[in-house]
Amino acid sequence: MINKFLKSKKRSSILPRRLFIAGLFLSLLLLQACSNIGGESTDAKPGAQTSATKADTADAKGNVKPVLNFGFIGTNDLNLPGGPEGWGLHKGIIQEELKKHGITEVKWTGFPNGPDLTESLISGRLDFGSMGDTPSIIAYASGAKIRLITQGSTNSIGYLIGKKDGPKTLSELKGKTIAIQKGSFMHRYVVGLLQDAGITDYKLVHMLIPDAKAALARGDVDAMTNNTTQGALEQIEAGFIRLDDATKHPHLRGSGTTVAADEYLASFPDFPKVWNDARKKALADLKQHEEEYYEFIAQLQGQSVEIVKQTNPISAIKEEPFTEDGLKLLEGTKDFLVEEKLAKRNFEINDWVLK
Numbered sequence: 001m002i003n004k005f006l007k008s009k010k011r012s013s014i015l016p017r018r019l020f021i022a023g024l025f026l027s028l029l030l031l032q033a034c035s036n037i038g039g040e041s042t043d044a045k046p047g048a049q050t051s052a053t054k055a056d057t058a059d060a061k062g063n064v065k066p067v068l069n070f071g072f073i074g075t076n077d078l079n080l081p082g083g084p085e086g087w088g089l090h091k092g093i094i095q096e097e098l099k100k101h102g103i104t105e106v107k108w109t110g111f112p113n114g115p116d117l118t119e120s121l122i123s124g125r126l127d128f129g130s131m132g133d134t135p136s137i138i139a140y141a142s143g144a145k146i147r148l149i150t151q152g153s154t155n156s157i158g159y160l161i162g163k164k165d166g167p168k169t170l171s172e173l174k175g176k177t178i179a180i181q182k183g184s185f186m187h188r189y190v191v192g193l194l195q196d197a198g199i200t201d202y203k204l205v206h207m208l209i210p211d212a213k214a215a216l217a218r219g220d221v222d223a224m225t226n227n228t229t230q231g232a233l234e235q236i237e238a239g240f241i242r243l244d245d246a247t248k249h250p251h252l253r254g255s256g257t258t259v260a261a262d263e264y265l266a267s268f269p270d271f272p273k274v275w276n277d278a279r280k281k282a283l284a285d286l287k288q289h290e291e292e293y294y295e296f297i298a299q300l301q302g303q304s305v306e307i308v309k310q311t312n313p314i315s316a317i318k319e320e321p322f323t324e325d326g327l328k329l330l331e332g333t334k335d336f337l338v339e340e341k342l343a344k345r346n347f348e349i350n351d352w353v354l355k
Contacts, residue, residue: 063267064101064102064103064268066105067105067106068098068103068105068106068107068127068128069108069125069126069127070109070127070129071108071109071117071120071129071130071131072086072108072117072130072131073111073112073114073117073130073132074110075110076300076302078090078299078300080108080110080300081108081110081130082300082312083256083317084152084286084317085130085152085282086296087286087293087296088278088279088282090296091282091285093278093282094106097274097281098274101274109126112208113183113184113208114131114134114136114184115138115183117129117131117135118144118146121139121144121146121259122145122146124263127260127261128149128259128260128264129258129259130152130256131257132185132254132256133156133255133256133330133333134183134187134254134333134342135184136257136259137330137333137343138343139259140347141334141338141345141347142343146259146260146262147259147265147272147353148258148259148352149272149275150258150275150322151255151256151321151322151323151326152258152279152318152321153316153318154253154255154256154323154329156246156254156255157228157246157311158188158225158226158254159225159226159228159242159244159245160189160190160223160224160225160242160243161235161236161240161241162240162243163216163219163221163222163223163240164239167222168241168243169243170194170244171197171199173202173222173243174199174202175202176222177202177203177204177221177223178202178203178204178205178221178225179204179206179207179211179215179216179221179223179225180206180212180224180225181206181208181209181212181225182204184225185254185255186227187204187225187342188336188342189225189246189249189253189254191342192251192252193246193249193252196249205221207221209226212224212225213226213235223243228307228312229311230301231301232245233307233311251329255333258275260272260275272321272354272355280319283317283319287314291305293314321355322355327353330349334346334349
């Protein structure tokens with residue numbers, strides 16, 4: 001009897017111990033499972049992340065907005081800019097690159113001129129935009145909180161077109177009326193041109209190019225400024241007078257600038273590099289599809305492919321965000337605008353450039 005009692009007691013003491021060990025083992029399993037929730041798989045390679053995780057990381061680190069608002073100069077049926085920017089957006093190359101950094105949508109808007117675009121930048125409707133150097137310099141000199149992140153081209157050519165049976169030479173513009181797009185690189189070109197020619201007696205009136213074309217055709221103005229993307233060569237072929245163009249005056253060429261709002265840069269400090277890398281990838285792609293690219297630009301501008309190849313060659317597109325020659329041209333434009341009191345204050349170009 002005593003032996004039976006002892007055996008029974010021994011079995012009863014073993015049972016709680018086994019239950020305790022089983023409970024402890026189960027608790028460890030639960031803790032391990034909980035620690036893996038939301039984490040990487042144990043099979044994941046070091047540093048490997050899905051695109052969604054990358055986007056979340058970018059948002060957490062830089063407060064990157066999922067929607068990027070971009071402005072450019074130009075109105076066309078495709079509502080796209082030219083250059084690698086337009087090609088990249090057209091092909092989706094830029095969108096794919098930006099998605100890697102948390103930007104899931106790019107909204108772009110065309111503007112008739114630089115001042116309208118900079119106004120949208122200042123008001124916060126845009127995060128960044130591309131335009132000629134003159135309006136961006138004027139805006140920055142006026143206190144706009146923007147930084148220069150790319151100088152994509154340095155060969156913007158202004159034309160001075162006279163009316164049919166009107167002035168044939170620059171000297172004949174004395175006392176005449178010239179239509180300009182105020183604040184554009186063409187504005188800077190014509191003022192510098194007439195200054196170099198010693199002509200001071202003339203009148204400038206602000207008109208958008210479509211309105212200026214109509215006014216010139218009616219004879220309401222004696223001359224107008226234009227560029228190749230807006231049909232300057234077609235005007236000449238139609239019998240309007242080619243008084244001058246900036247190919248003869250390298251220091252009066254314009255350049256293309258891309259500027260970003262300080263507020264946006266504060267939330268996404270790496271944006272200049274991200275954008276320029278995406279732009280460079282788009283440029284590499286268009287170089288592999290040259291004929292298709294020229295057809296794309298011809299459609300944007302409503303011109304023939306032959307004219308586009310002459311006036312907007314791929315070779316003129318800058319691959320790097322900034323070059324020494326480009327910054328020198330920018331410095332000359334800035335000095336001119338300050339001297340003519342078109343820019344409100346002087347500043348150091350290097351203080352504006354964000355590399």
